[in-house]
Amino acid sequence: MILEQLAGNLIQGLVLGAVYGMATMGLSLIFGVLKVVNVGHGAFIMVGAFVTLWLFNTLGINPILAVPVAFAIGMGLGFIFYYTTMQRLIKAPELATLLATFSLGILLEELIKLIFGSEFRGYNWVVGKINIGVTVFPMAKLYACIGSALIAVLLYLWFNKTRAGSAVRSVVEDSEGARVCGINVGGAYALSFSLGIGLTVASGVLLTMFIPVGINPYMGGGYTLKAFVIAVLGGLSSPYGAFFGGLVFGLIENGSYTIFALLPGVEPFALTRFLSFVILLAILLIKPTGILSRK
Amino acid sequence: MKNKITKYYPLIPLLAAYLLLLLIGKNISGMWQLVAMLIFYCAMGQAFNIFLGMTGYVDFGYVAFMGVGTYGMALAITHLSHIKGLGILIIIIGFALAIVMSTLLSMAVGAVALRLRGAYFAIATIGVNEGFRFLIEGARIWNGSEGLIFTAQLNQILGRETASSLMTFWADIIVLIIAVLAAFVTLYYMKSKIGYALTALREDEDAAKVMGINVTKYKIIAFITSACFAGLVGATSWALKTPYVFPPEVFEIHYTIEAIIIVLLGGAGTLLGPVVGGLIYGISKYYLAIFMPGFQLLIFAPVIIIIIVLFPEGVVGMLKRRVKGSALAKFII
Amino acid sequence: MKKSYFKTALIFIAIIGFFVSANAIAAPKKLVIGHPACLSGKYAKAGEQAIGGIKACVDWVNNVYAGVLVGKKRIPLKYKYYDCESKKESVTSLIGRLITVDKVNVVFSAYSSGLTLRGAPVAESHKMLYMDHGGANNKIFRQGFRYIVQTIGPATRYHEGTLNMIHKIDPTAKKVALAYEDSEFAKMVMHGAEKHAKKLGFNVVFERTYPKGVTDLTPLLSALKASNPDFILGGGHFEDGQLFNRQMADLGINSNALSLIAAATLPAFYKALTSMAEGVMGPSHWEYGVKYSAQEAKKVKLPWIGPSQDEFVALFKKALGKNIIPDYHAAEAAAQVLAYVLAVEKANSIDSDKVRAALGDLTFMSFYGGWDVDETGLQVGHSMVDVQWQDGKRVIVWPEEAQTGKPCYPMPTFAEKAKGKVAVPK
Incomplete structure (x- = not known):
């Protein structure tokens, strides 16, 4: 019985983990290139959720089609924020960038609240279910998982097969060297920042496909914290690392729940989160480049 | 001799500011709770500044x-x-326990996180804060998520009247004392070896190490000091003034952010910064809440971004640069 | 050099002047309700409702009731609120201001037990009446506060009605699963429900919590499914309730009844879940559609005051300028206004001590239902209703005397609901 539950939870965790991973790629990309931790990360996920909600509930647009729309909106937001704020803070101490990104998050939350109100919303996209014996999956969850994997692959191709991608890559490795080689470092920064934000907003769409309820302006906070753990699992500066970090995180979170639940007198969910932060600290100490990197 | 006295000149504007607050709070009716809030923000900033500044x-897990x-x-x-007859002693034991517990936690965090730098340090400290909260909730330590509510016990220990004046007046005075103490310690550190070592560290940690400065030792000293003062502020503002504890409320990351905003507004690493920052932050928040209820965050967020971009050194930082070389320079650091 | 000293002095004078001028608003002859409302921050949703409810009732008192009768004179009721941002530091400073600068006559607490507790000592030290419409924790009333009075009912009784109902309509139901949020409020509901369930002879087969802000309940729900309960009680706040229901549907977990606190009774719940919410129940302090009226009050021999339900809804919409139906947050705050007005008239005084004493003796009925407090200030006169979603509408199914329809039990399975079956009683 317990084993069956464990198996079911692990499979659920893997699917959820893919979406979590995708939701962290933007954070890792921005950190990798600009060395800026986007503390307002969750707010951008929230924007994606609202894009989906709005498109689905008012125009009846399929959430899958909301992904490119959200991505474009995110790119736009990213460019605006980069040129108004981040550009001037690239060389500033951590303090400034941490506070700036946090404030951007608050700004977005309050704007969305002004437009949509603070109601908890949701949408109901009916596409059927699939029963795999140990657990049941709504198709929407599987689409979210497949979409996430697809986006990770696309990002990989972009990095490795396009000129702009390799320019960004060279900036990650050595920004001074890249400048000497004639690469437009400022442009690469702007592009990666907005790409990161675009990915994050798009991931908001996929997350709502997984959990299509509880959408409200302040929903992002929890995802920011999860994204930190996942990003650290993946080495903090590698977007694909983050994707695999997400898978590992999903497995740990769901797997450890079943085990913690066997202990009497505890709150198992809280302990899974405790565990995830213990893992975060352990990785930061032992191998800050992440458990998946070869370095 | 003369040098020794001038060293403490910067305390004059600081103490004057606190005295003024106290006078306003005592003499103008309706101002005390506002003054209490301002003192809380100043004290939080002072304690935070010892390490961050x-x-x-x-330290995102402050x-x-x-x-x-x-x-x-x-x-x-x-x-x-x-236990009958302990009376006020319980409060003193409480403060001692607060110091011991925050010191222990800061030593544990320091041993782990202080090996990291920059963003890695920030993320690690967030991890400690969240992890600790979930440990309390998950393992149901100290009554877990149900928290502790203890006005009744406070009444029982001190008697109704005393407890009431402690909650609404004396707790704020204690916070003020903590803030002043934190300022003294900050100044002492700034003017001693610790300050010079930490300045070297802030400019270039590796170079400081090469020069033979025991960077880790001084970092840990500043970290523990900051944590102790934070613990005291918590024990007073959140336990004596607010007689309940619910874990999600006392580990709320927004307070760290507020502390950062205060320090940054006033000027990181300056003595007067947290006071100036705390006053600006608290007063503007209060009057925005009154005149534009519901919109303060919407106004605050872009203002903070503008400040970070245009005035990264804060109010006191700017003042310091302005008065450099003049007679006022002695008073502002 | 001299000049800069002068400048500094000038700035100090300006600051002092600012404080003094802010202080110079004199209070004319009127009754003022002060409220550190949660307009932004984490309780913004409940805060907005409360403001709308209070405004609606203040409007009614002034324009229909023609003011509050004190000393043979009818004086107007005013409402002064600030935004506490759902933060404790602001709560105390704003209550301080409300009491001493705005000279309010009563303070309404901020939402949540924590913020209510934070403000209590300040109100207490000013001997100011402090009315609680958002803190359900029973422990607030065991702390020895003298000026606090509750309108919202105590948390321990939230699920008693649901258990009574199932006990009565389905004697074969034995196994109950409890799954609540791990917060001071929901835990208190859970303890109350557990105690009551055992008293009624139910067998608690599953009892677990989940933390605030949870985004995936799958592991908990699959364990719940394995325990195979007859019905499920749970919940905590808004978002987790939606998640709970949604993921039960996703995992195909069916049960005879599902009752969730806080979330299930709100219109947003059905809007977010549509057909999945069919047949789901929730206890509520008040819901649009309850049958409390002047006639009803006469039957149970309670004095009646206030607008009728439909009048209240109209006033509420006018007050907020939005076309939304008020929920129980609005109703309890509104009923609190009425309780205060009645107590002032009864005491024939605006003195906090006298009004507090009058509140202790007061019993009445309004559109919100009954109102009565015990000597500690704990609400005991208000009974909760149980609401069920039937064909997209909220139907009050319990207690029997307040019913607007029969309960649908057992509720349809999620597979049936997905095919369009609605929960209507046989």
Whole structure:
């Protein structure tokens, strides 16, 4: 019985983990290139959720089609924020960038609240279910998982097969060297920042496909914290690392729940989160480049 | 000799500011609770500044120290209230427990996180804060998520009238004392070897190491000091003034952010910065809440971004640069 | 050099002047309700409702009731609120201001037990009446506060009605699963429900919590499914309730009844879940559609005051300028206004001590239902209703005397609901 539950939870965790991973790629990309931790990360996920909600509930647009729309909106937001704020803070101490990104998050939350109100919303996209014996999956969850994997692959191709991608890559490795080689470092920064934000907003769409309820302006906070753990699992500066970090995180979170639940007198969910932060600290100490990197 | 006295000149504007606050709060009716809030923000900023301002390390888990300090006081009150005759001693034990607990936590965090730098340090400290909170909730330590509510015990220990004046007046005075103490310590550190070592560290940690400065030692000193003061502020503002503890409220990351905003507004690494920052932050927040209820965050967020971009050194930082070389320079650091 | 000293002095004078001028608003002859409302921050949703409810009732008192009768004179009721941002530091400073600068006559607490507790000592030290419409924790009333009075009912009784109902309509139901949020409020509901369930002879087969802000309940729900309960009680706040229901549907977990606190009774719940919410129940302090009226009050021999339900809804919409139906947050705050007005008239005084004493003796009925407090200030006169979603509408199914329809039990399975079956009683 317990084993069956464990198996079911692990499979659920893997699917959820893919979406979590995708939701962290933007954070890792921005950190990798600009060395800026986007503390307002969750707010951008929230924007994606609202894009989906709005498109689905008012125009009846399929959430899958909301992904490119959200991505474009995110790119736009990213460019605006980069040129108004981040550009001037690239060389500033951590303090400034941490506070700036946090404030951007608050700004977005309050704007969305002004437009949509603070109601908890949701949408109901009916596409059927699939029963795999140990657990049941709504198709929407599987689409979210497949979409996430697809986006990770696309990002990989972009990095490795396009000129702009390799320019960004060279900036990650050595920004001074890249400048000497004639690469437009400022442009690469702007592009990666907005790409990161675009990915994050798009991931908001996929997350709502997984959990299509509880959408409200302040929903992002929890995802920011999860994204930190996942990003650290993946080495903090590698977007694909983050994707695999997400898978590992999903497995740990769901797997450890079943085990913690066997202990009497505890709150198992809280302990899974405790565990995830213990893992975060352990990785930061032992191998800050992440458990998946070869370095 | 003369040098020794001038060293303490910067305390004059600082003490004057606190005195003015006290006078306003005491003499103008209706101002005390506002003054109490301002003192809280100043004290939080002062405590935070000892570490962040002097080392440049951003401790995102700062509120955890306030949280354990709160628990220290709360545990003393809830566990000792049944012992007759202890009276006010329980409060003193509470403060001692707050210091011990925040010191222990800061030593543990320091041993782990202080090996990291920059963003890695910030993320690690967030991890400590959240992890600690979930440990309390998950393992149901100290009554878990149900928290502790102890006004009744406080009444029982001190008597109704005393407890009431403690909650609404004396707690704020204690916070003020903590803030002044934190300022003294900040100044002492700034003018001693620790300050110079930490300045070297802030400019270039590797170079400081090469020069033979024991960077780790001084970092840990500043870290523990900051945590102790945070614990005391928590024990007073969140346990004596607010007689309950719910874990999600005392480990709320927004307080860390507020502390960062205060320090940054005033000027990181300056003595007067947290006071100036705390006053600006508290007063503007208060009047925005009154005149534009519901919109303060919407206004605050872009203002903060503008300040970070245009005035990264803060009000006191700018003043310091302006008065450099003049007679006022002695007063402003 | 001299000049800069002068400048500094000038700035100090300006600051002092600012404080003094802010202080110079004199209070004319009127009754003022002060409220550190949660307009932004984490309780913004409940805060907005409360403001709308209070405004609606203040409007009614002034324009329909023609003011509050004190000393043979009818004086107007005013409402002064600030935004506490759902933060404790602001709560105390704003209550301080409300009491001493705005000279309010009563303070309504901020939402949540924590913020209510934070403000209590300040109100207490000013001997100011402090009315609680958002803190359900029973422990608030065991702390020895003298000026606090509750309108919202105590948390321990939230699920008693649901258990009574199932006990009565389905004697074969034995196994109950409890799954609540791990917060001070929901835990208190859970303890109350557990105690009551055992008293009624139910067998608690599953009892677990989940933390605030949870985004995936799958592991908990699959364990719940394995325990195979007859019905499920749970919940905590808004978002987790939606998640709970949604993921039960996703995992195909069916049960005879599902009752969730806080979330299930709100219109947003059905809007977010549509057909999945069919047949789901929730206890509520008040819901649009309850049958409390002047006639009803006469039957149970309670004095009646206030607008009728439909009048209240109209006033509420006018007050907020939005076309939304008020929920129980609005109703309890509104009923609190009425309780205060009645107590002032009864005491024939605006003195906090006298009004507090009058509140202790007061019993009445309004559109919100009954109102009565015990000597500690704990609400005991208000009974909760149980609401069920039937064909997209909220139907009050319990207690029997307040019913607007029969309960649908057992509720349809999620597979049936997905095919369009609605929960209507046989």
